[in-house]
Amino acid sequence: xxxxxxxxxxxxxxxxxxxxxxxxxxxxxxxxxxxxxxxxxxxxxxxxxxxxxxxxxxxxxxxxxxxxxxxxxxxxxxxxxxxxxxxxxxxxxxxxxxxxxxxxxxxxxxxxxxxxxxxxxxxxxxxxxxxxxxxxxxxxxxxxxxxxxxxxxxxxxxxxxxxxxxxxxxxxxxxxxxxxxxxxxxxxxxxxxxxxxxxxxxxxxxxxxxxxxxxxxxxxxxxxxxxxxxxxxxxxxxxxxxxxxxxxxxxxxxxxxxxxxxxxxxxxxxxxxxxxxxxxxxxxxxxxxxxxxxxxxxxxxxxxxxxxxxxxxxxxxxxxxxxxxxxxxxxxxxxxxxxxxxxxxxxxxxxxxxxxxxxxxxxxxxxxxxxxxxxxxxxxxxxxxxxxxxxxxxxxxxxxxxxxxxx
Numbered sequence: 001x002x003x004x005x006x007x008x009x010x011x012x013x014x015x016x017x018x019x020x021x022x023x024x025x026x027x028x029x030x031x032x033x034x035x036x037x038x039x040x041x042x043x044x045x046x047x048x049x050x051x052x053x054x055x056x057x058x059x060x061x062x063x064x065x066x067x068x069x070x071x072x073x074x075x076x077x078x079x080x081x082x083x084x085x086x087x088x089x090x091x092x093x094x095x096x097x098x099x100x101x102x103x104x105x106x107x108x109x110x111x112x113x114x115x116x117x118x119x120x121x122x123x124x125x126x127x128x129x130x131x132x133x134x135x136x137x138x139x140x141x142x143x144x145x146x147x148x149x150x151x152x153x154x155x156x157x158x159x160x161x162x163x164x165x166x167x168x169x170x171x172x173x174x175x176x177x178x179x180x181x182x183x184x185x186x187x188x189x190x191x192x193x194x195x196x197x198x199x200x201x202x203x204x205x206x207x208x209x210x211x212x213x214x215x216x217x218x219x220x221x222x223x224x225x226x227x228x229x230x231x232x233x234x235x236x237x238x239x240x241x242x243x244x245x246x247x248x249x250x251x252x253x254x255x256x257x258x259x260x261x262x263x264x265x266x267x268x269x270x271x272x273x274x275x276x277x278x279x280x281x282x283x284x285x286x287x288x289x290x291x292x293x294x295x296x297x298x299x300x301x302x303x304x305x306x307x308x309x310x311x312x313x314x315x316x317x318x319x320x321x322x323x324x325x326x327x328x329x330x331x332x333x334x335x336x337x338x339x340x341x342x343x344x345x346x347x348x349x350x351x352x353x354x355x356x357x358x359x360x361x362x363x364x365x366x367x368x369x370x371x372x373x374x375x376x377x378x379x380x381x382x383x384x385x386x387x388x389x390x391x392x393x394x395x396x397x398x399x400x401x402x403x404x405x406x407x
Contacts, residue, residue, distance in 0.1 A: 050279040051142050052220070053289045054080045055160075055267035057095060057113040061296045064094030066116035076406070077134070078115050079290040085132040087225060089123030089255050093134070096263065104195035106161035106265055110280070114161075114265035117224070122258040128232075131248070132224040132255055134264070137407035139333065140178065140210045140217035145271045149179070149209030156202040158220065159275040161266040163196070164189045165259070168252035171235070172200055173221040175242070179208030183239045186250055197266075199275045205239035214333050216407035220269060223247075224254040224262065291330040293407065298400045299326070299376075325373045328403060336403035338366035338374050343399045364399065374403060 022028045028035050059079040064070045069092035070077040077083050077093035085091060096116035098107045106114070117134060146154045156174060164170075166189065173184045185200045210217040223230075226248035233245030240246075254260055268278050281289075328336075341364040364376040 048279075049270045049276060050268045051138055051145075052080075052136060052267045052269045054078065054286055055265075055278070056111055056280070056286070057081075057115050057265050058283060059287050059290045060095040060113075061290065061294060066094050066096035066118070068092075069094030069116070069118070071120075076294070077117070079294065080136050081115055081134055082136070082406075083117070083132075083134055085130075085225075087123045087126065087130045087132055087255055089119060089258075090121035091117060091132065091224075091255070092120050093117040098265070104163070105197070106163070106195040109161065109197075109266065110278075111161060111265045114163075114263045117262040117264070119255055119258050119260040123225070123255040124253070124257070126225055126227040126253060126255070128228045130225065130227040131230055133221050134224070135175075135219045135221045136267075137216040138218045138220070138269075139407060140213045140215060143210045143217050144212060146204075146210070148176070148205050149207060151206060153204035153206045154271045155204050155273045156269060157199065157272055157275050158202070158269045159197065159199045159266070159278075160264060160268070161195055161197050162189070163194060163261075163263040164254075165192050165261045166252060166254055166257070167192050169250045170254075171223040171226070171248045171251045173219075173223065173247055174202055175219040175221055176205075176208060176210070176217065176239075177215075177219065178211045178217050180242050181205065181208055181239055182242045182247060183237065184235050184247055184249075185237060186235060193261075201273050203238055207239065220267075222264065223251045226251045288330050291328070292333050293405055295328055295330065295332075295336075295403045296400065297326070297329075297403075299398055325368070325375045326401075327373045328371075332371040332403065332405040333407070334405045335369055335371055336374075336405040338369050338401060338403045340365050341376070341399045341401055343397050366401070369403075371405070374401070376401070 057078055061079055062070070062076055064075075064077050070083055071090060071092050073083070073085055075083055075093075078095050083091065083093050094116060096102075096114050098112045098114055100107055103111065103114075115134070123130070146156060148154075158172060169186050169188055171184050171186055173182055175182045183202050183205070185202060187198045187200060190196060228245070230244050230248045231251055233243060233249055235249040236243065236246035254262065266278050268275070270276060343364070364378055366374050367377050368375040
C-alpha cells in the first residue's frame with residue numbers, strides 16, 4: 001500500500017482515493033495513463049518535429065572546417081547551411097568540434113559540433129546593396145504542418161545556440177519564396193564569446209499557402225551584415241509582402257572587424273509557440289536527410305568495370321568505355337548535377353592482363369543521370385594493346401564524385 005504525505009499540491013482540483021487525479025481543467029491522471037491532453041506545442045508529440053536538417057551540425061560532406069572553410073558566395077559551409085554575401089571583405093565558414101572548454105553551455109546541452117563563421121578581411125563601410133548571411137532552404141513538402149495560408153495557420157518557433165565575439169542586435173528572417181513574403185525578428189548577443197540559447201517565435205500567416213512540392217518554399221536567414229538596401233526601413237515583424245529595406249533593419253555590421261567569430265548549433269524550427277527539446281536524430285538518419293540534396297562518393301581502386309565500346313577508335317588511339325550504373329545512397333530531391341571527373345594517368349587493365357595505359361589525364365563523363373543513379377563513361381584511353389569488342393576492363397585508379405540537388 002502506497003502512502004503520500006503532503007501539505008498541498010498546486011493545480012490539483014480533485015483526487016480520487018484509488019483511481020484518478022484531475023489537474024487543471026480537463027486533464028486527468030488515472031491508473032491507465034494521462035487523458036485529456038489535446039496538444040503539446042500545438043504540434044505532433046514526436047518524430048520529425050524539427051524541419052531544419054543537420055541542426056546539430058554533425059554532417060559536413062564537403063569537408064570545410066573552421067580553420068579551412070568555405071569562402072565563396074553560395075558555398076555550403078556545412079551540409080544544408082549556405083553562406084551568401086556581396087561585400088568587400090572576406091569570410092570563411094565550416095564545421096568546428098566542440099569541447100567542454102569551447103562549447104560551454106551548448107556542449108553541456110549535448111552538442112559536439114557547430115558551424116563556425118569568421119571574418120578574415122573586414123568591410124567596415126557597407127555599400128547600400130551589400131550583405132552577408134547564412135541560410136537554410138526548406139522544401140515545400142516539409143512545411144505543410146505550419147498550415148500557412150489557411151485559417152488554421154500555425155506559429156513558427158526557432159531555437160538555437162549561438163556564440164559571437166561581437167555583441168549587439170542580430171536579425172533572423174523567414175523568407176517565403178512561393179508568395180514573396182517575409183517576416184523578421186531581432187535577437188541580442190548579450191555577452192561576447194559566451195554560448196547563449198535563443199528562442200524566437202514568429203507569427204502565423206493566413207496568407208499564401210506553401211507549395212506542396214520539392215522546391216524551396218522557405219528560407220531561414222541568419223543576417224550578419226546589411227547595407228541600406230536591406231536595412232534602411234523598419235524591421236518587419238509581421239508577415240507581409242517582401243520589402244527589402246525592412247528585412248534586416250537594426251542588424252549590427254559583423255563584418256566590420258577582421259577576426260570576428262560567430263558559432264551556431266542546436267538549430268530547431270517547429271510548429272507552435274513553444275520551443276521543445278532539440279530533436280536528436282541518429283547519424284545515419286541525419287546523413288540520409290542531407291544526402292537527399294548532396295552526396296559525395298568515392299570509386300575505389302578496381303571499383304569500375306567497363307566494356308570497350310564497339311564504335312570507339314582502337315589500335316593505340318582514343319577508346320571509349322561504358323561503365324556500370326552507380327546507385328546513390330539516397331534518392332535525390334531532383335535529378336542532380338554530377339560534374340565530369342578528371343583523374344590522373346592511371347590505367348585500365350584488360351581481363352587478359354594486357355595493360356591499356358592512359359597517356360594523360362583521364363576523363364569520366366556522367367551520363368544517364370537520374371535521381372537514383374549515375375553512369376560514368378570514360379572517353380579517353382590511349383596506348384597499350386588494341387582493345388577488342390569482347391574485352392572487359394578494370395580501372396586501376398580511383399576518384400571522388402559528387403551529386404548535387406540542392407535547393
